[in-house]
Amino acid sequence: EDKSGEQAVEGKKVWLQRMLAMIIIFVFNIAFWACFEQAGTSLTLFARRNVDRMIGGWEMSDATTQFFNPLYIILFGSIFSIMWIKLQQRKINPSIAMKFGLGIVQLGLGYLVVLLGGMFLSEAYLVPLWTLAILYLLHTTGELFLSPIGLSMVTKLAPKKITGTAMGGWFLSFAFANYAAAVIAMATGSGGHGGGSGPEKEPTRQEYLAQIESSATAVESNCSSLLESAEQFNLATDFAEDDTTALNLPKELNSMVGDILPTFKAINADIGPMLKDTSTYTGKEVLWSQLTANYAKAVGGLSEALQNVTEATNEMNKGSNYSDVKDNFSSGIVGIGDGLNAMHGKVISIIDRKNRGDAAFDSSNEAYLFKGSQSAMESFDKNYSTIASHMYWDIYSNVYMMMGLITICIGLLLCIISKPLTKLMHGIE
Structure with a gap:
C-alpha cells in the first residue's frame, strides 16, 4: 500500500512537471506567432511601401508576396519530415524545446534580413524583392521547426483526462499571439487612420460640422507655419549625424509641402457642401452622420499631423538631431497622407457606391462631382510618395x-x- 501510494504521488508529480513544461512552451509559442503573423499585416504593407516588386516589366502586387510562405512549405515540408526521421534514427533529433528555440531564432534572423536589404536601398527607399524572399524562407523554416510538433506535444504532455482543455490552452496561446501581432503591426503604422475610444458622448452631426470648420482653419494656419519651417530647413546642416538618408529630408519635405493646402482645399470644396446639405443625394441619414464624423476626425488628424511635422522641423532648425525628433516627424508625415486619404478616398468611395448609376458619381463621366479633388490627390501623391x-x-x-x-x-x-x-x-520527445 505504501509503495502504491508513493507511485501515485510520483505519477502526479510527473504530470505536474509535464504540464509546467507545456505552459512554458505556450509562452514561447506566443512570442513566435506574434512576430510570424506580421505576414498578413505589416509585412504586406512593407511590401507595398518599401519593396521594389518589379520583375522585368511586370510589377508583383503587394498581396502576391504572400505566396513565398506556401511555396516554401510545399518545397521543404517533406524534406523536413524526412530530416526529423533520419535524425531520430541516429539519435540526434533535437528535443521539443530545442526545436522551438531554433525556430524562434530563425524567425528573428528573418527580420534582420530587412537590414541586409537596406544596404541596397534605392533612391525611392525600396529594397530588392529578394529581401522578402529570404525573410519568408527563414520564417518558413522556423515554422517547420515548431508548428508540426505543437499539437503532438500537447497530446503527449497533458493527462488524458484534460487533453481537451490542454488543446484549448494551446489554441488560446494563438489568440494571445494574434492580439500581440496587432499591437506590433500598429507600431509600424499599419493601424490606419483614426482610432481611440473617443468621448463618452458621441457629438451630434452639427457638432461634427462645427469641428470640421474649426479644424479646417487650423489646417490652413498649420500649413502656413510648415511652409516657413520647411524653407528654413533648407539651410539646416547639422541635424543628420550619421544618418546619410536624413540629409535628403529638406528636399523631400519642400517638394511636397506646397501641395498640402491646395489638395486639402480641393477636397473640402468637393465634399464640404455635400456633408452640410445631403437632401439631393441618396443614402440614409445614419450613413451621412457617420461620414460626417469620419470626415471630421480625418481633418482633425491632418491638423495634428501638420503641427507635429512643424514642431519637429523647428527643432531641427534650432540644432536638434533628426534622431531626437524622428518619431514625431515620421508620425506627422505619415499622418498627413493618412488624413488626406481618409478625407478623399474613404469618404468619396462610400458616397459613390451609395449613388451608383448617377452620372455625377461616375468617375469616368465629365460631370463627375469629385474631379477637382481627384486631380489634386494625384498631384499630391507624386510628390508625397518619396518622403512617405x-x-x-x-x-x-x-x-x-x-x-x-x-x-x-x-x-x-x-x-x-x-x-x-x-x-x-x-x-x-
Whole structure:
C-alpha cells in the first residue's frame, strides 16, 4: 500500500512537471506567432511601401508576396519530415524545446534580413524583392521547426483526462499571439487612420460640422507655419549625424509641402457642401452622420499631423538631431497622407457606391462631382510618395531590427533552458 501510494504521488508529480513544461512552451509559442503573423499585416504593407516588386516589366502586387510562405512549405515540408526521421534514427533529433528555440531564432534572423536589404536601398527607399524572399524562407523554416510538433506535444504532455482543455490552452496561446501581432503591426503604422475610444458622448452631426470648420482653419494656419519651417530647413546642416538618408529630408519635405493646402482645399470644396446639405443625394441619414464624423476626425488628424511635422522641423532648425525628433516627424508625415486619404478616398468611395448609376458619381463621366479633388490627390501623391517611403523605411527598419534582436534572444533563451525543460517532460520527445 505504501509503495502504491508513493507511485501515485510520483505519477502526479510527473504530470505536474509535464504540464509546467507545456505552459512554458505556450509562452514561447506566443512570442513566435506574434512576430510570424506580421505576414498578413505589416509585412504586406512593407511590401507595398518599401519593396521594389518589379520583375522585368511586370510589377508583383503587394498581396502576391504572400505566396513565398506556401511555396516554401510545399518545397521543404517533406524534406523536413524526412530530416526529423533520419535524425531520430541516429539519435540526434533535437528535443521539443530545442526545436522551438531554433525556430524562434530563425524567425528573428528573418527580420534582420530587412537590414541586409537596406544596404541596397534605392533612391525611392525600396529594397530588392529578394529581401522578402529570404525573410519568408527563414520564417518558413522556423515554422517547420515548431508548428508540426505543437499539437503532438500537447497530446503527449497533458493527462488524458484534460487533453481537451490542454488543446484549448494551446489554441488560446494563438489568440494571445494574434492580439500581440496587432499591437506590433500598429507600431509600424499599419493601424490606419483614426482610432481611440473617443468621448463618452458621441457629438451630434452639427457638432461634427462645427469641428470640421474649426479644424479646417487650423489646417490652413498649420500649413502656413510648415511652409516657413520647411524653407528654413533648407539651410539646416547639422541635424543628420550619421544618418546619410536624413540629409535628403529638406528636399523631400519642400517638394511636397506646397501641395498640402491646395489638395486639402480641393477636397473640402468637393465634399464640404455635400456633408452640410445631403437632401439631393441618396443614402440614409445614419450613413451621412457617420461620414460626417469620419470626415471630421480625418481633418482633425491632418491638423495634428501638420503641427507635429512643424514642431519637429523647428527643432531641427534650432540644432536638434533628426534622431531626437524622428518619431514625431515620421508620425506627422505619415499622418498627413493618412488624413488626406481618409478625407478623399474613404469618404468619396462610400458616397459613390451609395449613388451608383448617377452620372455625377461616375468617375469616368465629365460631370463627375469629385474631379477637382481627384486631380489634386494625384498631384499630391507624386510628390508625397518619396518622403512617405522614407518615413516608412525608418519605421520598418527600426521595428524589424528590434523584433529580430528580441526574438533571437528569446529563442536562444529557450535553447539554453531546453535541457531542464526536457527533464520536466520525463521522456516525452
